[in-house]
Each structure stands twice: as C-alpha cells, then as structure tokens.
Amino acid sequence: MKIFIKNILYFIIPLLIVILLFDFIISKNLSECKSISHGEMGVWNDIYKRKIKAEIAVYGSSVACFQVNSGLVKKETGLETYNFGIEGHNFFLQYLRHKLYMKYNKKPKFIIYIIEPYFLSFNKELFSLEQFLPNIREPEVVDFTSQMEGLRWYDYFIPLIRYYGKTNEITDAFKNIIGLRENSYIRKKGFYGQKLTWDRTYLTYVKSTTDCYKKNIDIKSLNLFKKFISECKKDKIKLFFISPPVQKEGQSLICGKSKFDHLIKNIALKNKITYIDYFNDSICNDTNLFFNARHLNYKGANIFTHKIILDINKSLK
C-alpha cells in the first residue's frame, strides 16, 4: 500500500504541475487568438488589456457589431469609438461585457445601444462559450456565465478541465505559441463588417419553421437593464437607443414589436434618453444592403452608421 501511495504521488504531483502550467499557457495563448468566436476574443483581449480609450461605445448583439462601423463614426464625429456588440447574446451577457469594460478601461462619454426587440429575453445557452474560457475565474464571468448552460460547476475551479475535449482551442493556443497562427484582428475596433450579398436562405428557413418569433421579456434582464441605465446616469454617460433596420420581408417575422417599442419608449422617456427607430427606415426596402433579413452587409452598415451619426451628431457635441 505504501509503495502504491508513494508511486501514485510521484505520478500525480508532476501531473498537477503540468496541469497548472498548461492551464496558464493555454489560457494566455488562447486569449491572444483574436479571431476566435468570430473575433469576440479580440474584443475581450482589448478589454482585459485596458486597450480601449473610446469616447463612444456601441453596444448590442451581432446587429451592433455587424452594422455600426466604429471607424466611420470616428471619421464623422472625431470621437474615438469602439464597438462592443457580442454575437448571439442578449442584454444579460451584453451587460457582463459592459461591466468588464468599465472595470478595466476608461469610461466612455456616450453609449449607442443597438436594441433589438428580443434583447431583453433570456437565452440560456452560453453561445460561443470558448470566448469565456481563458478568463473563467474573473468574478463577473463566474457570476454571469454560471447562470447559463454550457459550463459545468467544476469548470470554474478545477484547473484545465474546462479545456477537456476542446481540440480546436487547444490546437489554436499551441499554434499561437509557435507562431503558426494568423493572429490579426478580424474586427476593426469591434466592428465586424460582412462583405456578403443578399441570401434568402435564413429567411426561407425561418419562414418554414415559424410564423413569427416570440420571445418573452425576462424580468431579471429588464431589472438589470434599468440598473444599467441608472449606472450610466451616475457615471454621466449619455445613452442613445437605436432600433436597427430589418429587411422588409423579414419584419413580419418579428412578433410583439409594438409592445416592446412601448416599453423602451417609456424607459427612454423616463430617463430622457434619445430613442431612434430605424425598423421601418428606407434602408429596409433595399435587399442589396442586407445579407440576411436581420443583418446589414458592409455597404448597408456604412449607410446605417452614417444615418445614426447624422441623427445624433448634435447631441454628441
């Protein structure tokens, strides 16, 4: 028995050291792989490394990161801009990004919030969870991601185990060490313009599965959103709410838009926030500006960005 325990310890102790070392190496290198999760890792990297000195911050989901060109905003306003749009996530996770941005970087003066009708619903699935792996022990990350499905309870405190079976992520990290990985930003100041042309596949698919999307407002997210507004007020950050354009044919797939509008308008009115609705803007009639029913392509994004700036420019002075 003694020999067994001795030999097991001889086997396990170096293994534990290797595990800790690997955890550190993989996490460090993975966080440097900026293109992971469609470029989300690049944004997180900028946040954690305190690289953001924006005066205008753009918030939202993919409709933000695909559709608001930070470079163009800077060109037209002269103000440093960063797009924090996080693909596949609603307000709950957008708020996590906001918290971490505020924690590690200088506060912005303005936040342009791209608000979709479903942004206050709660999606349990931790979409693209690999983007959270390197910084999983960050208290805010633990707090938010543990309320969603994707990571297991032990992923938060047993070193390395969260990378179990993540072949691509581990390979990426090791490729990064030996310089085999192309590691430039795929987003420019958070903007992820899509040089794609109109494709009906998404629209046809959604039409074949449902009459229209129905998602309930999550009370927890709503309260968090109200908290976010009061925090911004306290920090003297001016907010703009923007409802993005939706391709004409795709508009019928969105249920409860008026109810949602009513809620947001009330919140905006109560807090003296500018709310601009582009849901039915002339952009919506031109399919050449979209690549699917919900998202503008690069060309459409530039037009949309220009329109926003024209509409809010006075307020930015």
Added chain:
Amino acid sequence: MEFNSLSFIIFFTTIFTLYWIIGSKNNRKQTYLILFGSYLFYAWAEWRFLIFLIFTSILTFYVGKFIEESKSIKQQKLLLFIGLLQGIGSLLFFKYSNLVIDSINSLFHIVQINQKIPRLDVLIPLGISFFTFRTLSYLLDIYHKKIDTCKDWLHFFTYVAFFPSLLAGPIDKSKLIIPQLEKQREFNYFQIKDGLKQILWGMFVKVVVADNCALIADNIFSCYNCWPAKTLLVGAFIFTIQVYADFSGYSNMAIGFSKLLGITITKNFNYPFFSQNIAEFWRRWHISLTSWLTEYLFTPLSIAFRNFNKFGTILAILINFTLIGLWHGPKTTYLAFGFFHGLMFIPLIIKGNINKKNKKLELKKLPSLKEFINILFTFTLVTFLFIIFKCNNLEEVKYIYTKIFSKSIFYNVVLIYENFNYTIFFIVIMFVLEWLTRNKEHPFELSNVKSKFIRTMIYYLVLLCIFIYSVDKGANFIYFQF
C-alpha cells in the same frame, strides 16, 4: 455515471479508498462496500431500476436455494421454470413487449380486425440483458449440479450487481466471482498497477478512438442518402471500429476497475480484428456472451440436432446467432445481423474448419500474405454486416448495399470532418499497439519498455491525447442500451 465521467472518478476514488483502508482486514466490509457502491451506481441512472435489480437478486437467490434443497426432480424443474420465467419473462417484457404488440397489431391489420393494442411506455432497466444472463446461468448451473448455491446473500447480491460489469458486462459466471468475494482480498500492488494501466488503455480507446469515430459515423449514417458509395463505405468501416473501440474500451475499464478492487473478471475481447475467419472472430468478440450462449444454447441444440450431422450444426448456429442478434433488442436489423453472421459460418461448417485455431499467428511478428488476406477479408465481411447493425430498418440496409455496389463507388470520397485525419491516426496507433501486444492482456502492460521514465512519459502522453482529442460531449457507451 459513465466510467469516463468526473462523477464516476469521484465515486470510485471514494469507494477504492474506503475499500482498502476500512475494509483491509475484513472482507465482509469490503463486500458490503461493493454492494453499496453498486446500488448507488445503478440508482444514479434511475432509482426505480434498483428495485427491479434487488427483486431479481432476491428471487434468484431463493429459487437457487430451493432447487438445491429440493429432493424431487419435478419440484426442481418447477423451481427452475419459475426462475427462468422471471429472468426471460422480464427480458421479454422490458425489451420485446412492444415488438410483440406491433406484430399482433400487424396480424390484426392483415386479418382485418379493427382492434389496436396500445404500445407500452416502459423504460428498459439499464444493463438488464447482462445481469439477467448472470442470474440465468446461476440457476441453470445449480440445476445441472455444476455449482453449489451461494450460501451468503451478500456475496450473491454483490455478484449480480457488481458495478464494474453491471451495465455492459462482461457476463461473468458465479463460479468465477463468488469465490473471490468469499475470500479475503489483499492489496496487491502489481494487480492494482496493472488495473490502472488497463483503465488508461480502455479510456484511450473509448474516448479518443470510439467517440471520434462516432462523430464521423453518426454524421454519415444520419444522412445515408446524401453520400456517394465510398463515403458510406468509409462510414461503415469507421462504425465497425467505433463499436469495437467503444465496447472493448468499456470492457477494459471494467476489468481494470475490478482489478483495483482485487477481483478478476472475464476478458471480453481478444483482438477480434486479427481473426482469419468469422468463427475465430466470434471466439474473440464479446467472449462472455458467446461462451454463455455456446454453453446454454448452442451445445444443447447441437446435441438435439446431432442426428442431422452438418445440417444440424448449421441449424444450431443459425438459431444461436439469430438470438445473439435479437439479444441486442427488438429490431429486425438486429435479427438480420445475427442471422447473416450465422450464414457466414456455413462454408466453414461444410469445410469442417469451424473449430480450427491458428496458433501460429500469435508467435509471428508479421502475418504471411495469405493470413493477411484472411484478416482483411474477415474484417471487411464483419464491416459489411455491421452496416445492418447500424441501420434503423431493412430498407436502409438495402439502400446502402445497393449504393455501395453501384457506379458511385468510383466517385471521390466526400469527407468533411475536421477530426477525420487524427481519428485515422489514432485508429492506426490502436491497431499497431494491439498487434504488437496481442499475446498480452492489454497493450499498456509495456513490459518490453525497460525504462520506468519512458513508461511514465508514455502514460503522460496518453493522458494528454485523452485530454486534447476526446470529444467534449462524447457518445454514450453503445452497449449500455442493451
């Protein structure tokens, strides 16, 4: 709770520690721990199944006892009948009742009776086929006076529920397990070390090879009409290797965990893909099931049909293999899988080669060309038969066979799986290691590697491979469903 899950590792580490610390000088305490662990392990999946498992144990224990105590043959026969009825009856009820109902409904439809019996919504207790075969062999052996009854309920209940082999075998005979439970188990460093190595091998084969194969095979077969012939063929080969890696990986882990508790269980696989004909394949594949059926079904059938000479043997083989197929579940594809395997024995029976054993190959470094062709032929044959096993119905089987033997076999193979290259690499590694160590119990004995440092490095490397190349949400063990 699967062997490769964190919950099982925590569970087993606790049992293992208590087993050798608290129970080191008291084998009853050790056995209690195994029984408690086995019931906890079983209830983890579904507590209601545990009631059934305990009921089966109680009934078999007392029926066995009464058979032995009974003086009258008629009474013994009646008791055996009760025991078999419970075992076979529950198997039929849980696994095949819906098949029977469907058949009756079809019959009603044919004879135009406007009646439909509703299907039963029953959950099949996990591992039922495995522990029922254990209890059946126990009763049959007592009846045939091959063994004495187990006097201690604790040992018997532990034998039936022994957790390393509870869910997917091996199907051990009571005469192997119960004597080991009765005597004091000593902490044997070499046995435990070997057990750990065998677990590591099983884990590698299951997690790295089988789960990656599953990703590819499932993808190909889930859309079998999307692919050209070559892709389907690749899918069939990958699936065959998946089943082997999955089941043999599980069996190696089961044997390894048993060794850690100081208990030896039956070897279930003996490198079946190095077989030179189908009979040899079945002597090396799922050994505990084939030997069970040989003892309790094939041998009695052969004796009953002995007057028909070779035809009698063919008949016995066909019945035996059809039942092996059906043992997997109530599907026509399983039935066909078994039946066609049986058919493949016919040339061997006619030639008189069915029991011919090729010992020479085990001593050689490389096979001769003829042996290699035989191995390749047997593997291909088995692969083609596993297509039946994989399909959901016979129409699918027909479609795939027709497609494979069509012109599209000359089209390029279409494979879109990013894990394909390294899966093939690990399959090759698995077979090379198996070939090199085919005279040993498992490839990780590494007795040829003299340096302890190199051996340790190999184990670290394997752990690293398991860590990196496992599938995040790996496939369940295939044989759990049986």
